[in-house]
Amino acid sequence: MGASQGRITVPSLGRASAKGRCAGSRRSVSRGLTGPPCRTNSCTTSYQYTTGTTPKRPEETHAWLQAVLADPETHMWAIYLADDPSVIGALEFGMPTPGLGSIHYALGRSHWGAGLMTEAVDAVCRWATNTLPSLREITTSVAAANVRSARVLEKCGFQRVGSAFEVWERHASPIELHVYRREA
Numbered sequence: 001m002g003a004s005q006g007r008i009t010v011p012s013l014g015r016a017s018a019k020g021r022c023a024g025s026r027r028s029v030s031r032g033l034t035g036p037p038c039r040t041n042s043c044t045t046s047y048q049y050t051t052g053t054t055p056k057r058p059e060e061t062h063a064w065l066q067a068v069l070a071d072p073e074t075h076m077w078a079i080y081l082a083d084d085p086s087v088i089g090a091l092e093f094g095m096p097t098p099g100l101g102s103i104h105y106a107l108g109r110s111h112w113g114a115g116l117m118t119e120a121v122d123a124v125c126r127w128a129t130n131t132l133p134s135l136r137e138i139t140t141s142v143a144a145a146n147v148r149s150a151r152v153l154e155k156c157g158f159q160r161v162g163s164a165f166e167v168w169e170r171h172a173s174p175i176e177l178h179v180y181r182r183e184a
């Protein structure tokens with residue numbers, strides 16, 4: 001894959017790079033694990049609406065990455081701006097149940113609202129459709145209050161198919177989730 005002329009690049013990480021790479025709608029470049037490490041200040045993300053926690057030290061990030069990359073059912077991508085070597089976000093795609101994919105993502109706060117994650121999520125979904133023959137559908141859950149994320153999914157062709165409540169460690173009360181689905 002050639003050098004990017006577009007707005008973002010979405011190189012796959014680790015195992016995923018052996019299986020295929022996903023290209024943003026404006027073309028992408030592959031860096032894989034040879035890409036520069038994530039700088040904490042450019043990767044700071046609001047985890048208010050996720051079950052994730054913000055790593056405080058590089059070792060925590062490395063441990064998390066190692067665990068994710070060791071899982072054969074999980075594919076990871078980093079997001080870069082085309083003209084900047086700093087990681088600004090990430091996406092994770094898994095297929096824990098045969099035929100049923102799931103997607104999770106986060107973007108550095110200073111990059112919100114520019115349509116970047118819509119572009120990245122759509123690219124990963126298209127990669128999954130084209131690369132995983134057994135995939136039938138992709139589902140994900142979004143905190144009901146996370147209107148930005150819901151909008152990203154809707155713009156990527158997901159439809160809301162239900163609701164659920166889940167207990168999250170850092171919240172006193174159960175969180176209402178909206179469940180979204182997109183056919184592969």
Ligand SMILES: CC(C)(COP(=O)(O)OP(=O)(O)OC[C@H]1O[C@@H](n2cnc3c(N)ncnc32)[C@H](O)[C@@H]1OP(=O)(O)O)[C@@H](O)C(=O)NCCC(=O)NCCS
Pocket residue numbers: 045046047049050105106107108111112113114115116117118119141142143146147148149151152
């Ligand atoms: C959710 C997240 C990935 C969105 O990324 P993003 O690049 O800002 O998303 P986009 O710019 O592609 O799209 C955001 C949409 O939400 C809309 N939006 C933003 N604020 C909004 C608000 N308060 N109410 C309603 N819509 C809103 C935007 O207008 C845009 O829609 P539009 O293109 O129709 O105008 C980002 O906010 C993030 O990383 N959040 C923290 C982690 C997280 O919540 N991950 C998802 C867990 S399910």
